[in-house]
Amino acid sequence: MSVADQIRQLSDARKLVLRDVNYYGQVIQATLPIFGPSAHVELRRWGAEFLAEAFASPAIQLGQKETLSLLVLDTLKNLVEDPNQDVLVLRSVIQTAASVYPLALRWIISNAYDTNTWNNMTAIKARILRLWENAPATLRICCIKFAQRVILAQTASINPEPRRGDPLDISLNMIPQNHSVLNVHSMEAEATGLLDRMLGALQENSSDVLVVDATLNTLSILVRMRPTTTNRVMNAVLSFNPLKLANAPMSPKTKVIVRSLEKTVRMLCIHLSRRDPKGPLAARIQPYLERLMQSRAEISEGVSRKRALTEQADGIEAKRQRTAPSLPNLQITPLPPGPHTLADVFTFTQNEGLRKFDVAVVPAPLAAKISVNTIATIDPGLFERALDGIRSRLAELHKAAERPLDPDTTALDVEDDDDYEPDYYAAEDTEQILNKLDSAPSLQVREMEKPAVLGALALPAYKLPPPPPLNPDQAVRVGQGTVTRVFGVMSTLSDPSTKKTKAGVNRLAASSFDKDSWITIITRLATRAAAGLNDISVKDEDGSKALGGTSLSNSIRESLYVYVLEDFRKRIDVAVAWLSEEWYNDRVQQRAASEDGRDVPVFYDKWALRLLDGFLPYLHAQDKVLTRFLSEIPGLNAELLSRVKTLCRDPSMVTLALTSLLYLVVMRPPIRETALDTVQEIWVEYEEARAMAGKYLTKWRPGFQEQQKQLVSANGNASPTGAGQPVVAT
Template sequence: MTSPALSVEQQIKQLDDARKLVLSDANYYPQIIQGILPIVAPPARVELRRWVAEFLAETFASPSIALSQKETLSLIVLETLRALIENPSEDAAVVKSVVQTAASVYPLVFRWIINNPYDTLTWERMLAIKSRIFRIWDSAAPGVRICCIKFAQRVVLVQTKGPDSDPRRGDPLEVSLSMVPPDHKLIPPKSLEAEASGLLDRMLAVFQENISDAVLVDATLNSLSILIRARPHIANKILNVIMNFNPLKQANSPMTPKLRVMVKSMEKTTRSLLVHILKRDPQNPLGPRIQQYVERMMRSRADIFDEASRKRGPPEPTDGLDPAKRQKLGAQVANAAPKFYVPPMTPGPHSIAELFTVTGDEALKAFDVSMLSENLVVKIGITILQRIDADTLNQAIDGIRQRYKSLGASQPELLNPETAPLGVDEDDDDYEPDFSTAETEEQILNKLDLISPEVEKVSAPNMALGHFTLPQPPPLTNSQAAEVGQGTVSRVFGVMQTLEEKIKKTKGGINRLAASSFDRDAWITILTRLATRTCTGLEGAEEEIKAEPSESEQQSLANMIRESLFLYILEDFRKRIDIAIAWLCEEWYNDKVQMKVSGNVVLHYEKWVLKIMDGMLPYLDASDRNVLVRFVSEIPGLSPEVLGRLKGLCRDPATVTIALTSLLFLTMQKPPAKKMVLGVVEEIWDTYEDARPFTLKLFVKYIPGLGERGKVEDDEKRTNGMEAIAA
């Protein structure tokens, strides 16, 4: 006996069980696919064909199946896909799933044909499917057309040149025209590339035609994003077409609700695509143009869709007021803050937190603010106070004031059991004694005689609070003070490094206020003056100053700031040379003032200017001429030691140019130091022979006879050379 035929519902139930099986174990996909392909034969019900087509689309899109297994399965299902899509009366849902499957299968078949050029039958099946999809592209249902756009995007991606597939890159799915040999018989690269170019133009035609179907436009934009990212050589062509597309063009026609939604959708998708491109590639050559397009689109969108609300203006009052005053009164009502209601306190005892809690949200009341850090609470509080409306704040304060008054008025006078008078019990509040005859004087005296003498001596304690003073903190030791000072200085430098340099200089000149603005220059001024003017006796207090600082003085706050400034400058002396000059000017001024107060002082300027030069001179090169010239010309004092550091640069041929240029600048711009500078130039002439040509070129007009001296020395060298050759 033959088993009875199963109904469609029962067959679909069995197919769903098979789907659950392959989802749990991907190894069953080959058996299941080979078993369900006969179901889609022409006599099959449309429900079964829909299920099989949807299952195939789901299978080839699943990431759980290995690439090699997908490639094998794609060869098995090609004939079935061809039969389904070539059926002119096929269901639209079936065609949609078939096109989705073809989009996933096309790169796999293309890779197979690259490696197996003899398989002509497989490639003919794929070409038949591709040709049928391109024919129904413009006439199918909207859902099928979206899948056709996805298939076209996958064909363009495969049939254009891209990066070579490299297993080490972890992207085995990359298939491009670069992998095809030039002499391939089935897939000639030139023909495929031409087909891909024409197909891309067909996709882009949706932006050049007067098409108001937002579904097709959005689908094309979403497909083009992958092409722009994966194929940079065609990205400019795509972007130029998109930026010539105006999604708000349809808004000029009568605006219906449907058209309004469609225009908004196209504008948002276009803008999102371009913004995403700018984020991925900020250095894109078309970046400025894309930015202008996005900004213009946003302005146009605001003008079109916000025009009605702007024209109407604020609502007018509906009472019988003067029409000329209605608009102004409506504006005042619109700007008025809403009434902030603070609920009154319920009867009974309350805590301080309940007194100041004005919100009615129970979840917010239960939040424990102590879990937040102190810095975060301060930031939140400052932000709230900056943005809160003044009227709302005043209403909240008035509500809390009314709460406080109501609590004070309703508070009963309770007796403290510890301080209550003797003989008064709380339970006897309602007791009303009988009025009797007043006791006589004799009875009162008899009662007083019975009281113990010890009780008479007991006096009430003095409950008044005395003057309270906090105890003085323990004094800090020298090491503790030094450690605290070092921490303070480190924090100040940390804040200073986060500040941007001020581009526009202050116009106050030397009379400007220190720290008049919260920027880097203000902090530098504070630090340099803390380092130089903390113990300088600027108020005229004459006191004996030691010639050599003691160990404790060396660890003082001023010296710690000097050390920190020195390290801060050397971290990037080219950009912070202005800080070094400002600091050294303060040190020079400090030394001069101290020398007026007392002759026996410790001078700091010379020490730190030499340390800065020793720190930065080893790192100078020929491109740092302006840095060195600025430093030596703007420091307030020049000494033989400073010029000796410049002389030492002439040892290296790479830095002799900047050293002599700096000395020339000093000769021209600092006449008091001219004699000392020229003396150093003559020492360079006598010491470094390699520096003589450049020295002669720069200083021939400042040192008399330098040119003749050079000629004589050249003649001597020439004579000595000839004598050596003759010998």
């Protein structure tokens, strides 16, 4: 079989384990002989990469990883000790060893007899640490990661009881003092030496940016998980100067290196200081960050500044001296005649693209930030020139508004011209307006007479025409769109379960902009918005009856129903809140209707049954949402409990149905008798449920089963099962 065919089959095996991690053990055992040290380089690359991916996957359980690590140590040892090994294979092998080392240590702590496993792991570690000396940068980065995992495993953890804490946190605390294979003191000393070796890249101000970045990226978890390393790490970081290379001539490559190192150091320090902003570590980091930012600003300013003019020898031409920047040529042209907008007054640019740009599309916070930064950095002289130009334009507009009309162009002798057709001059225009608006209020008349006296152009106040009336169908469509947008807002709100404190039952609706408040608003819109309007009917112009006042409320109810059933297990609290509002509204409306002697529709029973019928088919035997729903909704009746009884058609759901009914019997005394009647019906109709139902009835209605037996004997030993059999209630 060719190498390409083998790679294709191995890729299919990899897809299999990605779908189901339980196959990792079988696939690894089957593929280990394929990519041994003597295999083709492509097979070795695939195998080493597959092992690195497998042991780094969080989907595999820790116990399974520990078992698999014992299988791959021999293969890893053979691959890493090959002096002519491929670089890509070595990189993946070192990554795999970094994941396997804590697992091997955890295994040898509990199984001291398996010295062969620990010897293999020790040989792999020694080989990797030797490669760390002169390996290419891509391998040294992997070696740094391996050293970090060794340091974490061979230093004391912050957890005082490591065996009861995080199982992934494997540390020196787990090793007993009298262990036959592992020496605690030598392992701790080795970890300290590896840490000093890692920090040497910072203390020596290495110019290898990849190695320095890799070292900095591994230090955060050491400081967080191993407090004993904090002083060494912070001393090295705070003495490191990422801007050292900026003193040399700045080539494009050097600029990228300096920016990368400075950003990595700055982000590491900010991350460490945020964990304890008032601690001693933050007090040491803050001055360092300030010095770092000041140095960066000086370097940036120095790069952009030209050298000063110096005296030159005779015959040598001096370079052009840096001069102060000149102000841009700002042309403030007067506004042309005609109407103008406020934007025309403040616009100086002649660029058509900028003039047509709609600033309204820019978010207000971003526009404010840009405006503040621009005003802070603009030249004062240029800013003053722009302000003077705006003042002059506003003065011209003001003078144009007060300018009197030309007497040569005004027609005053209108009696001599038989064909006179009045133009829109002040006096005649006002007279015509007064004739047309005789019924207008006197205040408006006086306001329109003022321009006539002043001789200025006067126009009546413009009013928008009233909108066309909505017909019922259009109103329903608009209401549906509003309901859809209201429910769309809920997906962007915070979950009230993440809040530390809640307002309680006396909270105001929308007192806080979270999902809980929004649900309260929606449920009250559905239940209370049309309260008292149910008996009102509206007729169209043609006499046909329009849609009632509750159509919008029913639309919200339908949307609430769909919203709850989309994920009823997580949104059962929404269903309970909604039904509580429905129950409360029904009681208030019924009390008000009893005084008026009218009938009002009730909605609680209808929607409670719909919700119960909606999620009952999707319940499983261990589901607790049914018990919670029945225990928290405000009202129960025989019809609701009869829906629960239908669950007993499935023998696997008998326990769920009877347990929910027993909870009602114990915790909700007002519905106890109805719940016991339902249990009796289950005992009669479903033979599979008799054993469990009989146990409950023996305690709560002890005479029921005896009466049933007597009834069976009186009916000639007929089976009591099936519908239509009498139920004797005590």
